[in-house]
Amino acid sequence: MESVKVGIIGLGTVGGGTFNILTDNASEITRRVGKNIEISHIGARRDNPLADTSNHQVSRDIWAVVNDPDVQILVELIGGTTLAKELVEAAIEQGKHIVTANKALIAEYGNELFALAKKHHVQIAFEAAVAGGIPAIKALREGLAGNRIQAIAGIINGTGNFILTEMEERQAKFADVLKEAQELGYAEADPTFDVEGVDAAHKLAILASLAFGTPLNFNAVYTEGITKITPADIDYARELGFKIKHLGIAQRAKSGIEMRVHPTLIPKTRLLSQVNGVMNAIEMEGDQVGPTMYYGPGAGALPTGSAVVADIIDVVRQMAADASDRIPYQAFQDDQLVDETIVPMDEVRTGFYIRITAADEAGVLSGITRLLSEHNINIQAIIQKPNDKQDDNTVPIIILVQRSREGDVSAALEKIAALEHVNSDIIRIRAELN
Amino acid sequence: MESVKVGIIGLGTVGGGTFNILTDNASEITRRVGKNIEISHIGARRDNPLADTSNHQVSRDIWAVVNDPDVQILVELIGGTTLAKELVEAAIEQGKHIVTANKALIAEYGNELFALAKKHHVQIAFEAAVAGGIPAIKALREGLAGNRIQAIAGIINGTGNFILTEMEERQAKFADVLKEAQELGYAEADPTFDVEGVDAAHKLAILASLAFGTPLNFNAVYTEGITKITPADIDYARELGFKIKHLGIAQRAKSGIEMRVHPTLIPKTRLLSQVNGVMNAIEMEGDQVGPTMYYGPGAGALPTGSAVVADIIDVVRQMAADASDRIPYQAFQDDQLVDETIVPMDEVRTGFYIRITAADEAGVLSGITRLLSEHNINIQAIIQKPNDKQDDNTVPIIILVQRSREGDVSAALEKIAALEHVNSDIIRIRAELN
Numbered sequence: 061m062e063s064v065k066v067g068i069i070g071l072g073t074v075g076g077g078t079f080n081i082l083t084d085n086a087s088e089i090t091r092r093v094g095k096n097i098e099i100s101h102i103g104a105r106r107d108n109p110l111a112d113t114s115n116h117q118v119s120r121d122i123w124a125v126v127n128d129p130d131v132q133i134l135v136e137l138i139g140g141t142t143l144a145k146e147l148v149e150a151a152i153e154q155g156k157h158i159v160t161a162n163k164a165l166i167a168e169y170g171n172e173l174f175a176l177a178k179k180h181h182v183q184i185a186f187e188a189a190v191a192g193g194i195p196a197i198k199a200l201r202e203g204l205a206g207n208r209i210q211a212i213a214g215i216i217n218g219t220g221n222f223i224l225t226e227m228e229e230r231q232a233k234f235a236d237v238l239k240e241a242q243e244l245g246y247a248e249a250d251p252t253f254d255v256e257g258v259d260a261a262h263k264l265a266i267l268a269s270l271a272f273g274t275p276l277n278f279n280a281v282y283t284e285g286i287t288k289i290t291p292a293d294i295d296y297a298r299e300l301g302f303k304i305k306h307l308g309i310a311q312r313a314k315s316g317i318e319m320r321v322h323p324t325l326i327p328k329t330r331l332l333s334q335v336n337g338v339m340n341a342i343e344m345e346g347d348q349v350g351p352t353m354y355y356g357p358g359a360g361a362l363p364t365g366s367a368v369v370a371d372i373i374d375v376v377r378q379m380a381a382d383a384s385d386r387i388p389y390q391a392f393q394d395d396q397l398v399d400e401t402i403v404p405m406d407e408v409r410t411g412f413y414i415r416i417t418a419a420d421e422a423g424v425l426s427g428i429t430r431l432l433s434e435h436n437i438n439i440q441a442i443i444q445k446p447n448d449k450q451d452d453n454t455v456p457i458i459i460l461v462q463r464s465r466e467g468d469v470s471a472a473l474e475k476i477a478a479l480e481h482v483n484s485d486i487i488r489i490r491a492e493l494n
Numbered sequence: 495m496e497s498v499k500v501g502i503i504g505l506g507t508v509g510g511g512t513f514n515i516l517t518d519n520a521s522e523i524t525r526r527v528g529k530n531i532e533i534s535h536i537g538a539r540r541d542n543p544l545a546d547t548s549n550h551q552v553s554r555d556i557w558a559v560v561n562d563p564d565v566q567i568l569v570e571l572i573g574g575t576t577l578a579k580e581l582v583e584a585a586i587e588q589g590k591h592i593v594t595a596n597k598a599l600i601a602e603y604g605n606e607l608f609a610l611a612k613k614h615h616v617q618i619a620f621e622a623a624v625a626g627g628i629p630a631i632k633a634l635r636e637g638l639a640g641n642r643i644q645a646i647a648g649i650i651n652g653t654g655n656f657i658l659t660e661m662e663e664r665q666a667k668f669a670d671v672l673k674e675a676q677e678l679g680y681a682e683a684d685p686t687f688d689v690e691g692v693d694a695a696h697k698l699a700i701l702a703s704l705a706f707g708t709p710l711n712f713n714a715v716y717t718e719g720i721t722k723i724t725p726a727d728i729d730y731a732r733e734l735g736f737k738i739k740h741l742g743i744a745q746r747a748k749s750g751i752e753m754r755v756h757p758t759l760i761p762k763t764r765l766l767s768q769v770n771g772v773m774n775a776i777e778m779e780g781d782q783v784g785p786t787m788y789y790g791p792g793a794g795a796l797p798t799g800s801a802v803v804a805d806i807i808d809v810v811r812q813m814a815a816d817a818s819d820r821i822p823y824q825a826f827q828d829d830q831l832v833d834e835t836i837v838p839m840d841e842v843r844t845g846f847y848i849r850i851t852a853a854d855e856a857g858v859l860s861g862i863t864r865l866l867s868e869h870n871i872n873i874q875a876i877i878q879k880p881n882d883k884q885d886d887n888t889v890p891i892i893i894l895v896q897r898s899r900e901g902d903v904s905a906a907l908e909k910i911a912a913l914e915h916v917n918s919d920i921i922r923i924r925a926e927l928n
Contacts, residue, residue: 202804
């Protein structure tokens with residue numbers, strides 16, 4: 061039986077998982093592919109105790125794998141964008157196909173890497189870069205190929221979703237849950253990439269490019285983290301019928317494309333709001349199919365490895381095909397990408413949850429509602445609570461407003477913050493109202 | 495630009511939807527494919543007022559499309575298994591590729607049609623046959639290709655799910671909701687295929703074959719409809735923390751493969767239980783990825799058309815490829831299909847919801863629990879209600895039992911039905927307990 065030779069660089073969490081899947085499921089995979097997929101060379105600076113590579117060629121110098129003339133497919137799982145980019149470029153120039161789980165590499169350098177791959181007639185596969193084990197890129201690029209994609213909304217960072225879920229279920233503070241997530245291994249020692257939304261922004265940039273046929277444009281993604289969410293806001297949101305999730309949203313608006321990552325209220329009746337813990341889910345709405353959703357584990361050795369292995373299988377199946385007949389990386393033919401306008405955040409229209417702390421004095425609420433009205437902001441619901449949580453003479457005023465221009469809301473809140481009796485620290489969380 | 499010529503036979507709901515998508519989204523599709531997809535010939539016994547075919551060649555004799563030498567891809571959307579099979583076979587023998595939404599045709603004759611297609615080096619694509627617009631077959635066959643699939647559980651009939659959802663939300667009777675669904679066009683005049691589970695069984699047979707690499711075996715699917723579900727059972731299930739859904743389940747057990755369609759209690763905490771109305775969703779569990787779920791509209795002109803068009807695009811992309819490099823129809827190479835044992839229904843183990851109507855007399859409950867115990871059936875919860883709904887001197891006894899052998903439960907219930915004071919009409923609904 062024909063064998064295809066695969067080199068793996070990086071034997072950490074995902075590298076170890078990929079190795080184990082290819083080894084443990086070798087016969088099932090051969091039943092599917094009709095060829096052996098052979099791990100012919102591994103490059104790793106250190107061993108992974110969870111991956112028994114004793115029967116394989118292992119090099120401490122990962123360049124040895126890239127430069128190995130027998131390797132036909134290079135699986136890049138070292139992460140980062142500096143060395144990874146050099147290694148991938150060198151492999152492409154040698155005519156090797158690339159499979160990668162590296163969202164930062166694709167989001168930031170995909171445009172040039174895809175062009176280089178085209179020049180050298182090789183493939184780059186990156187399903188594992190978005191939403192771990194969920195075949196989201198395949199659904200978007202192939203499954204919904206008859207559609208003009210209207211909108212994508214996803215819970216695409218498991219760490220953040222775990223933290224928000226725990227905060228909700230146990231009414232715990234962000235800092236406490238983060239610390240626990242770090243102890244459980246769900247969050248990194250430096251959690252910035254996850255909790256500040258950078259990781260989600262990388263994934264969203266990739267999804268948006270594939271959805272709309274635009275060049276990758278990571279720098280244009282508006283990014284806001286979850287560090288300021290409090291148990292009180294989660295509670296008030298629940299009273300209003302919503303859950304707070306950290307969403308990546310990419311959608312068509314009249315004036316262009318919106319790309320944004322931020323905490324968002326979602327109605328409890330929407331399936332996406334029920335996605336809890338470390339799980340990921342992505343809603344994709346096509347003009348023909350309507351709403352669809354894809355759910356599964358977004359991270360971890362075996363889920364992400366599952367996507368890497370599916371990509372290896374895809375590459376093997378396509379190796380014989382003429383490059384021009386292959387599924388294009390960004391879902392559209394590369395000469396058909398369109399540089400759509402990115403809508404500035406001030407022009408984006410969403411609902412808003414607003415929490416204002418104010419002195420318990422007559423006239424404060426009417427001053428607030430007047431300013432909202434003057435900025436064309438319509439109120440959908442107000443909750444005014446008695447002073448039961450604060451130590452001082454203040455009360456929280458929670459206002460849910462209908463879809464409004466972000467710029468108008470910012471201007472109104474600036475004026476509200478300057479009102480007498482109002483605390484200048486106003487919480488604002490965007491809301492999907494249906 | 496190169497054109498690929500498509501013939502469509504059948505211009506009903508799905509045919510009209512497919513025509514409209516190919517027409518309305520022609521430029522978006524060409525941006526994706528790099529070729530024109532041209533509807534060169536339509537075969538339809540009558541016009542569809544929703545599809546303006548005035549600029550197209552239309553034949554009343556659908557054989558004219560099959561025999562048209564210009565047609566490269568035949569899109570079969572007439573349904574049924576007699577004429578459809580003849581037409582598809584003739585087209586294959588002429589070297590035409592096939593795209594079909596016909597679940598009955600694939601479930602019942604897929605084995606022979608796939609062999610015929612292989613002989614004639616053409617493709618058969620059938621994403622639209624399962625779960626309408628959801629790219630479920632693509633997820634299973636390609637996205638999870640690194641996995642040994644363990645289990646599939648799906649809400650794969652929108653009509654049935656609409657009826658159960660309405661019954662739950664309005665505490666309405668099956669017959670009343672069915673009538674309403676028929677008036678709304680959600681249910682056929684003869685609803686047997688939907689409400690008795692035949693349609694779901696067709697889809698499940700296809701999914702099971704792709705999941706496990708087994709020949710299609712529609713006749714082996716255990717099939718039970720939803721006609722006996724009552725609002726009272728939905729209520730009691732809710733009290734126990736469950737929803738009742740009509741599920742198709744295919745999974746590996748110790749002694750083989752289970753394939754079954756029946757009403758099922760699902761815990762409210764499981765995402766699948768929150769899928770309401772005409773929507774479909776399929777859970778797929780792989781040994782590596784863990785649980786994943788795919789959600790979207792399972793029927794209708796445009797959702798199903800979306801899947802048909804995605805298949806046409808797939809076929810166009812693969813037309814140049816050598817047949818041996820293509821994705822195999824049943825996910826596994828055709829010489830690698832294994833005829834797994836189908837587990838007889840009596841050997842299947844699930845939880846059960848049991849509703850017994852009994853005279854309000856001392857000793858009845860202990861007689862029932864003794865018989866369950868004697869058949870190795872463990873009780874998880876009991877609800878005994880006062881006589882508030884019945885006109886006579888009876889009370890309902892609701893028992894949730896732990897995972898038990900179906901054969902044991904049948905034997906125990908037969909003996910319970912024969913007890914003094916017990917009504918012989920015992921309701922039994924299988925339950926997924928986690």
